[in-house]
Amino acid sequence: MTEDDVYKQLQTVYDPEIPNLSIVDLGMVTAVAVQNDEVHITVRPTFIGCPAVDWIRKQIEEAIDPSRCLVQIDPSSTWSTEHISETGRRALKTFGIAPPSSGDTIMVCPLCGSERTRRTSLFGTALCRSSYYCENCRQPFEGFKTL
Amino acid sequence: MNHPTHEQIVALKRLLIPMADDEWMMGHRGSEWLALAPDLEEDLALSSTSQDEMGHAKVLYDLLHDLGEPSADYHVYFRPANRWHHARVTALPKSSWAEWVVRRYFYEMFDQVRRSALERIPYPPLVGALKKMDREEAYHADHARSLMDILAHGGAESYGYLREAITDDWAYLADLFEWIGPDESWASWDVGELAPSAMRTRFESQVHQDFAIWGIYWPEGVPLATRKARHHDSSPDLPALLDDMREVRNQAAKAHW
Ligand SMILES: [Zn+2]
Numbered sequence: 009m010t011e012d013d014v015y016k017q018l019q020t021v022y023d024p025e026i027p028n029l030s031i032v033d034l035g036m037v038t039a040v041a042v043q044n045d046e047v048h049i050t051v052r053p054t055f056i057g058c059p060a061v062d063w064i065r066k067q068i069e070e071a072i073d074p075s076r077c078l079v080q081i082d083p084s085s086t087w088s089t090e091h092i093s094e095t096g097r098r099a100l101k102t103f104g105i106a107p108p109s110s111g112d113t114i115m116v117c118p119l120c121g122s123e124r125t126r127r128t129s130l131f132g133t134a135l136c137r138s139s140y141y142c143e144n145c146r147q148p149f150e151g152f153k154t155l
Numbered sequence: 156m157n158h159p160t161h162e163q164i165v166a167l168k169r170l171l172i173p174m175a176d177d178e179w180m181m182g183h184r185g186s187e188w189l190a191l192a193p194d195l196e197e198d199l200a201l202s203s204t205s206q207d208e209m210g211h212a213k214v215l216y217d218l219l220h221d222l223g224e225p226s227a228d229y230h231v232y233f234r235p236a237n238r239w240h241h242a243r244v245t246a247l248p249k250s251s252w253a254e255w256v257v258r259r260y261f262y263e264m265f266d267q268v269r270r271s272a273l274e275r276i277p278y279p280p281l282v283g284a285l286k287k288m289d290r291e292e293a294y295h296a297d298h299a300r301s302l303m304d305i306l307a308h309g310g311a312e313s314y315g316y317l318r319e320a321i322t323d324d325w326a327y328l329a330d331l332f333e334w335i336g337p338d339e340s341w342a343s344w345d346v347g348e349l350a351p352s353a354m355r356t357r358f359e360s361q362v363h364q365d366f367a368i369w370g371i372y373w374p375e376g377v378p379l380a381t382r383k384a385r386h387h388d389s390s391p392d393l394p395a396l397l398d399d400m401r402e403v404r405n406q407a408a409k410a411h412w
Pocket residue numbers: 117118119120121122142143144145146147
């Protein structure tokens with residue numbers, strides 16, 4: 009198994025709250041090393057209170073091979089929404105969540121593409137989201153918080 | 156200071172246990188409002204803010220564990236009532252919505268001041284954890300202010316509830332600014348911002364400004380507390396709170412959860 013193989017395999021591990029966004033595209037994987045027969049993977053947590061970290065660790069082990077995969081959670085590495093890849097941002101949109109904005113840019117409605125949106129709450133149905141309303145298609149939607 | 160001395164470890168514990176306990180209690184009391192908030196947005200906000208606060212508490216208990224304290228699970232599920240060191244205001248039983256809004260606002264404003272003081276301690280694992288919390292807490296502070304704004308500008312009735320809640324909580328605020336050890340404990344770091352009087356001054360100037368915007372009468376300075384403020388040797392409410400919080404866990408205390 010090469011490091012590329014490992015990354016390919018990690019593309020099948022998803023955040024349980026956004027089931028089409030892999031942990032690689034979310035920016036959680038910080039290091040992969042294949043040594044002899046062992047696979048070492050380092051991941052960083054996203055939101056501090058996210059309860060999915062242990063679940064994700066298990067999914068990684070299952071996806072590689074529990075008998076030779078060592079997952080290390082590194083809380084000293086700081087994740088931010090800048091670490092979400094372009095593929096990841098597209099995955100969010102497909103799932104119906106507006107990708108994080110940089111600075112004060114307007115949230116574009118992931119449903120119709122309109123910029124006539126307003127934030128209705130800083131918080132949403134998960135730690136990572138805020139709530140918005142689209143004046144154009146008149147639908148509520150969620151946007152990824154910027155961290 | 157990657158390897159603190161024995162004295163520094165003692166000092167870090169005296170600073171971090173109060174903060175961890177405050178965060179935990181705000182998370183716990185916040186979660187009691189779930190499904191009772193005035194609208195759906197607030198229910199969702201409460202689930203996020205409470206989960207954030209409990210996550211922050213866990214990070215701090217883990218830091219304390221690295222410094223030789225028992226585990227996070229011990230602190231939350233097994234620690235006796237007289238070993239908790241939160242400020243009483245964070246653990247007050249649920250009363251009115253306005254009281255919760257006011258409590259959150261005061262707590263978030265105080266918590267900003269406290270984090271920026273603690274960030275000056277040259278212990279990298281702590282500074283790293285606090286900087287991460289800052290980003291999440293920025294949402295809390297904005298949100299807490301916006302709820303105050305709604306009550307302040309919601310007409311005579313809501314303004315009345317707000318005034319009453321401020322009066323009720325004001326008497327409890329003093330405790331927030333106290334630590335659980337003598338100031339000499341952290342004198343070696345020479346961080347003046349950690350002094351209760353310094354934190355109180357910064358807090359007061361922020362709140363005074365906000366009150367002016369909301370047209371709320373400034374009730375003069377926050378009262379002073381004693382060094383015993385964060386000790387709960389004979390607190391009437393705390394054992395009941397802990398029993399309630401631990402009820403599920405205690406069904407099978409020895410089980411692996
Ligand atoms: Zn739309």
